[in-house]
Amino acid sequence: MLTNLLRDRITAVWFVLVAATVASWILGVGHELSDRAAAISIIVIAFVKVHFVGQYFMELRAAPTALRAVFGIWNVVVGLLLIGLYLFA
Numbered sequence: 658m659l660t661n662l663l664r665d666r667i668t669a670v671w672f673v674l675v676a677a678t679v680a681s682w683i684l685g686v687g688h689e690l691s692d693r694a695a696a697i698s699i700i701v702i703a704f705v706k707v708h709f710v711g712q713y714f715m716e717l718r719a720a721p722t723a724l725r726a727v728f729g730i731w732n733v734v735v736g737l738l739l740i741g742l743y744l745f746a
Contacts, residue, residue, distance in 0.1 A: 670713045677702050697740055704736035 684695045711717045
């Protein structure tokens with residue numbers, strides 16, 4: 658049973674999400690980047706995680722193309738908007 662679980666794509670995505678969470682935490686706590694670069698990196702990591710959650714856990718991979726496109730465009734627009742707001746605040 659464990660070998661089947663480890664071969665599953667959802668499990669691999671879950672491990673990627675956990676690794677991204679750890680990377681965000683490292684960038685937030687101890688890093689050699691400027692605060693601005695670290696904050697932008699954390700926002701980008703967050704929206705990559707949103708993409709993976711939408712594709713694999715909300716099952717948008719099997720959704721109609723239009724729905725996937727709307728989700729992808731929303732993800733990019735909101736991510737860029739948050740980065741822009743951070744940079745210009």
